Amino acid sequence: MAKTRSIDVPSPASVSNTGGPRIASLHICRVQTRIRPLVVLAVLSFCLMILQPGQGMLCLLRLQSQKSCLFVPHTIEKGFDFARLENLLQVVPSAVELEEWSLYYTSQAHFAGQGKDQGIWTKHKWEEFGIPETEMVSYKVFVGNPVRQRLALLKLLDDVELAPELLYDAVLIEDMPEDDTSRVRTPAYHSGSFTGNVTGQFIYANFGLSQDYDDLEKAKVDLKGKIAVVKYGEVFRGDKMHTAAARGIIGIVLYTDPQQDGELTEAHGYKPYPDGPARPSTYIERGAVEHFGGNSSGSNPSVDGESIPSIPVSYNDIIPILTALNGNGPRAEDMGERWCGGGLSHKGVEYHIGPSPPRIVLNLENQMEYVSKEIYDVFGKIRGSTSEEEVVILGNHRDAWTAGAGDPNSGSAALMEVVRSFAVAYKAGWRPRRTIMFVSWEGEELGQAGSEPWVVENQSWLSKVAVGYLNVVVAGAGQKFHAKATPLLRQIIHEAARAVQSPVLNSKGVTILDQWGGEIGTPGGGDAIQFLQKACISTVDIGFSPGPVDPTFPYHSNFDTFSWINSTGDPGWNYHLATTKVWSIMAAHLVEDPVLKFNATDYATGLTSYVEFAKKKLADPSDFDLSPLECAIAEFRSTAILFDSYASSLSALVLKENSSWGHKDIARKIRALNKTYMSIESRFCYQEGEHESEHVLFRESPWYQSPPALPRLLESFESKNWSQAIFSSFPSVAWNYELVDETAGG
Ligand SMILES: *[C@@H]1O[C@H](CO)[C@@H](O)[C@H](O)[C@H]1NC(C)=O
Ligand SMILES: *[C@@H]1O[C@H](CO)[C@@H](O)[C@H](O)[C@H]1NC(C)=O
Ligand SMILES: *[C@@H]1O[C@H](CO)[C@@H](O)[C@H](O)[C@H]1NC(C)=O
Ligand SMILES: *[C@@H]1O[C@H](CO)[C@@H](O)[C@H](O)[C@H]1NC(C)=O
Ligand SMILES: *[C@@H]1O[C@H](CO)[C@@H](O)[C@H](O)[C@H]1NC(C)=O
Ligand SMILES: *[C@@H]1O[C@H](CO)[C@@H](O)[C@H](O)[C@H]1NC(C)=O
Numbered sequence: 001m002a003k004t005r006s007i008d009v010p011s012p013a014s015v016s017n018t019g020g021p022r023i024a025s026l027h028i029c030r031v032q033t034r035i036r037p038l039v040v041l042a043v044l045s046f047c048l049m050i051l052q053p054g055q056g057m058l059c060l061l062r063l064q065s066q067k068s069c070l071f072v073p074h075t076i077e078k079g080f081d082f083a084r085l086e087n088l089l090q091v092v093p094s095a096v097e098l099e100e101w102s103l104y105y106t107s108q109a110h111f112a113g114q115g116k117d118q119g120i121w122t123k124h125k126w127e128e129f130g131i132p133e134t135e136m137v138s139y140k141v142f143v144g145n146p147v148r149q150r151l152a153l154l155k156l157l158d159d160v161e162l163a164p165e166l167l168y169d170a171v172l173i174e175d176m177p178e179d180d181t182s183r184v185r186t187p188a189y190h191s192g193s194f195t196g197n198v199t200g201q202f203i204y205a206n207f208g209l210s211q212d213y214d215d216l217e218k219a220k221v222d223l224k225g226k227i228a229v230v231k232y233g234e235v236f237r238g239d240k241m242h243t244a245a246a247r248g249i250i251g252i253v254l255y256t257d258p259q260q261d262g263e264l265t266e267a268h269g270y271k272p273y274p275d276g277p278a279r280p281s282t283y284i285e286r287g288a289v290e291h292f293g294g295n296s297s298g299s300n301p302s303v304d305g306e307s308i309p310s311i312p313v314s315y316n317d318i319i320p321i322l323t324a325l326n327g328n329g330p331r332a333e334d335m336g337e338r339w340c341g342g343g344l345s346h347k348g349v350e351y352h353i354g355p356s357p358p359r360i361v362l363n364l365e366n367q368m369e370y371v372s373k374e375i376y377d378v379f380g381k382i383r384g385s386t387s388e389e390e391v392v393i394l395g396n397h398r399d400a401w402t403a404g405a406g407d408p409n410s411g412s413a414a415l416m417e418v419v420r421s422f423a424v425a426y427k428a429g430w431r432p433r434r435t436i437m438f439v440s441w442e443g444e445e446l447g448q449a450g451s452e453p454w455v456v457e458n459q460s461w462l463s464k465v466a467v468g469y470l471n472v473v474v475a476g477a478g479q480k481f482h483a484k485a486t487p488l489l490r491q492i493i494h495e496a497a498r499a500v501q502s503p504v505l506n507s508k509g510v511t512i513l514d515q516w517g518g519e520i521g522t523p524g525g526g527d528a529i530q531f532l533q534k535a536c537i538s539t540v541d542i543g544f545s546p547g548p549v550d551p552t553f554p555y556h557s558n559f560d561t562f563s564w565i566n567s568t569g570d571p572g573w574n575y576h577l578a579t580t581k582v583w584s585i586m587a588a589h590l591v592e593d594p595v596l597k598f599n600a601t602d603y604a605t606g607l608t609s610y611v612e613f614a615k616k617k618l619a620d621p622s623d624f625d626l627s628p629l630e631c632a633i634a635e636f637r638s639t640a641i642l643f644d645s646y647a648s649s650l651s652a653l654v655l656k657e658n659s660s661w662g663h664k665d666i667a668r669k670i671r672a673l674n675k676t677y678m679s680i681e682s683r684f685c686y687q688e689g690e691h692e693s694e695h696v697l698f699r700e701s702p703w704y705q706s707p708p709a710l711p712r713l714l715e716s717f718e719s720k721n722w723s724q725a726i727f728s729s730f731p732s733v734a735w736n737y738e739l740v741d742e743t744a745g746g
C-alpha cells in the first residue's frame with residue numbers, strides 16, 4: 001500500500017465563487033489537488049503571472065496603466081552619473097566620524113522610552129548634513145521596568161518556622177573592567193517577562209526545547225512545579241519561556257553556557273575580555289521574551305500554559321546552582337547527543353538533570369512595573385524624481401539594552417555616515433531617481449515597537465511604493481560579513497559587496513564579496529521583520545558579526561560598550577566603515593538603476609534550496625510527496641530565466657542608446673517590469689481576513705539567527721501532521737484564485 005498521504009482539498013468553486021473555471025486551464029504543473037503544501041500555491045501563482053514572456057509579458061505589460069511617463073534620466077542629464085555617486089559613497093564616510101557617533105550614542109542609557117533626546121539629536125544632525133526633509137514620529141508603548149530581581153539558592157530547614165539558609169545569592173550584574181568609561185549599568189532582567197516570586201526544586205533542562213522536555217518526561221523526571229535552568233541558544237528566548245510554562249515549569253533561569261563559544265573559551269586557555277577574546281564569566285544576555293509590545297503586565301505565573309517569571313544570569317552565577325545538582329537525577333550526557341557539550345565541566349559542573357534534593361530550592365523573584373512611555377522614530381527623506389512614487393528605505397534601531405556599542409549603535413553610527421554621504425551628494429547636485437528614506441527606530445528591543453505601528457499604519461502605501469528595506473543592526477562587531485535577505489535582493493547585495501574593499505587586514509585588492517563568499521541567509525533581523533511580514537517587502541540585513549575565531553560579542557550585556565568596540569570589537573572602525581559603504585551602495589542601486597536589479601531566477605534557486613532542506617527533514621521520503629512543489633518551482637525557474645533575460649535586454653537597451661531614454665514605449669516597458677519585480681515578494685505573502693499577513697517562506701527570527709525557510713512545512717514534518725500543511729494552505733487557495741483573476745482579467 002502506498003504510504004503517501006493524500007487528502008482531498010475542496011474544489012476551487014467551493015472555496016471561492018470568483019475563481020472557478022479560468023484556473024483549470026491555466027494550471028501549468030498539473031498538480032493533483034491532493035497534497036499541496038502552503039507554498040505550492042504561492043509559487044504557482046507567480047508561475048502563472050510571468051508565464052510565457054512572449055505572450056504573458058505582453059499581457060502583463062498591457063495591464064499597466066498607460067499614463068504618459070516623465071521618464072527623465074536626471075542623474076546623467078545633470079552630469080551626476082552613477083559612478084560619481086558611488087565614488088562619493090565610498091570616500092565620504094570616515095572612521096573618525098564613526099567613532100564620534102558611537103561615542104555619542106553609547107554615552108548614556110537609551111533603552112526604549114529613554115530615546116527622545118537622542119532622537120532629537122539625530123534629527124538635528126541629519127538636517128545639519130543637508131537632508132531636505134526630516135520628521136520625528138512618536139508612539140506610546142508599555143515598557144517593563146525592572147523593580148526587583150533575585151535568584152537565590154536556598155536550603156530549607158527542618159523547622160519550617162525558620163528562614164531558609166542562603167547558600168548562594170546570584171550577583172546579577174557584570175563585573176566591568178576598571179578602565180571602561182561606560183556608566184550604563186542595566187540590571188539583569190527580560191523585557192516582557194512576568195512578575196512572580198516562585199520558590200521550588202529545580203532541574204537542568206538543556207536548551208529548553210520541546211524535545212528536551214520530551215526527553216525529560218521519558219526519563220521520568222517530574223517537571224511540575226519545578227524551576228528550570230536552561231541554556232541560551234537554538235531558539236528565541238521567548239519560546240523557551242512559553243515552552244517551559246506549557247510543561248508546568250513555574251520559573252525559568254536562562255544562562256549563557258561557554259559551550260556556545262566553541263574554541264574561544266577559558267577552558268581552552270583563552271583569557272576573558274578585557275585580557276583576551278573569551279566571554280567574561282559575568283556576561284549576562286538580557287532581551288525580550290515576548291514578541292511584541294511588551295504590555296504583559298500581571299499575569300498569574302502559577303497557571304499552567306501561561307507565562308512564567310524568567311531571569312537571565314551569567315555562567316558565574318549558574319555554577320553554584322548547577323553544582324548543587326551534581327549526583328541528583330540522570331546525567332545530561334545519558335539523555336542523548338543533544339545534551340552533551342556543556343562548557344562548565346572544568347568548573348565542577350557535572351550537568352546532572354536533578355531535580356534538586358527536596359530541601360535545596362531556588363527562589364526566583366522577578367518584579368516588573370509596566371509603565372506607559374513614548375518612543376521616537378526619526379525619518380529623513382530625499383524625494384525622488386520619478387513620476388510615480390517609489391521608495392527605498394534604510395533603517396537601524398537606536399534603542400539599546402545597555403550602552404549598545406555593537407547592538408545597535410554600530411549600526412546607528414553607520415547610518416549617520418550613510419545619511420551624511422547621501423547628503424553630500426545631494427548638496428553637490430545629485431537628485432535621486434526614487435525616493436530614499438532613512439529611519440532611526442526606537443523600541444526594537446521591545447519587539448520592534450517602533451517600526452511595527454509605523455509599518456501597519458502605512459502598510460497599503462508601503463506595499464505600493466516600497467522597493468526594498470535595507471536594515472543594519474550590528475555594523476561591526478566581528479570579521480564575518482553576513483547578509484540575511486530575500487533571494488530577490490541577491491544581485492544587489494553582491495554588486496555592493498563587490499564594490500567595497502575588504503576591511504580584513506592585509507587584504508588589498510580583495511573585496512568584501514571575495515572574502516565573504518556571497519552566501520545569503522534567510523531574511524529577518526530587527527525591524528526588517530516588520531517590513532517582510534507585515535508589508536511583504538523585500539528586505540536585507542547586513543553587517544559584520546563575530547566569526548568562529550573572533551572575540552565573543554557581548555550581545556545585550558553591559559560589556560557592549562564603546563571601549564569594547566574601540567579595543568576589541570572593531571579597533572580602527574574599519575568594519576563599521578565597510579558596512580556603511582555596502583549599505584549606501586546597495587541603496588544607490590535600488591534608488592538609481594532604471595531597471596531594478598532584482599533577479600527572479602535567484603528566487604527560484606532559493607526556493608529549490610529551501611525545499612531540498614525540507615526534504616532532508618523527512619524521516620522517510622515517501623511520507624510526503626514534495627514533487628508538486630518541485631514541479632512548480634521548476635516552472636517558476638524557467639519563466640524566471642526568461643523574465644530576467646528580458647529585463648537585462650531592456651537594461652542594456654537603456655544603457656546603450658541614450659536616445660531611447662525618452663522613448664515612451666521603452667519607458668512603459670521598464671515601468672511594467674519594475675512593477676512586476678516589486679510584486680514578486682508579495683506573492684509569497686498571505687493574509688487571512690483580519691489576521692496579520694505572513695510570509696509563507698520565512699519566519700520571524702531574532703537578529704542573530706537565520707532559521708530555515710518553509711517554517712510551517714518543517715513543523716508539520718516534525719510533528720508528522722500531514723494534514724496540517726494542507727489545511728493551513730486552504731485559505732491561500734481562495735487568495736490564489738483572486739490573484740489569477742486579477743492577472744487574467746486585466
Ligand atoms: C519572595 O519569596 C521569598 C521566598 O519565599 C520571600 O522570602 C520574599 O519575601 C518574597 N518577596 C516578596 C517581595 O514578597
Ligand atoms: C496594557 O495593559 C494594560 C493593563 O492590562 C491596559 O490597561 C492597557 O490598555 C494596555 N495598553 C496597550 C497599549 O495595549
Ligand atoms: C504613515 O502613516 C501616518 C498615519 O496614517 C501618516 O501620518 C504618515 O504621513 C504616513 N507616512 C508616510 C511616509 O506616508
Ligand atoms: C579609541 O582607541 C584609540 C586607540 O587605542 C585611542 O587612541 C582613542 O583615544 C580611543 N578613543 C576614545 C574615545 O577613547
Ligand atoms: C539572475 O541570476 C542568475 C542566477 O544567479 C544569473 O545567471 C543571471 O545572469 C541573473 N540575471 C540578471 C539579469 O542579472
Ligand atoms: C550618451 O550620453 C553620454 C552622456 O551624455 C554621451 O557622452 C554619449 O556620447 C551618448 N551616446 C550616444 C550614443 O549618444
Ligand SMILES: *[C@@H]1O[C@H](CO)[C@@H](O)[C@H](O)[C@H]1NC(C)=O
Binds near residue numbers: 387675
Ligand atoms: C521603473 O523604473 C522606471 C525608470 O526609473 C520608472 O519610471 C518606473 O516608475 C519604475 N517603476 C517601478 C514600479 O519601480
Ligand SMILES: *[C@@H]1O[C@H](CO)[C@@H](O)[C@H](O)[C@H]1NC(C)=O
Binds near residue numbers: 727
Ligand atoms: C494537525 O494540525 C491540525 C491543524 O493545525 C490540528 O488541528 C490537528 O489537531 C493536528 N493533528 C495532530 C494529530 O496533531
Ligand SMILES: [Zn+2]
Binds near residue numbers: 408
Ligand atoms: Zn538587540
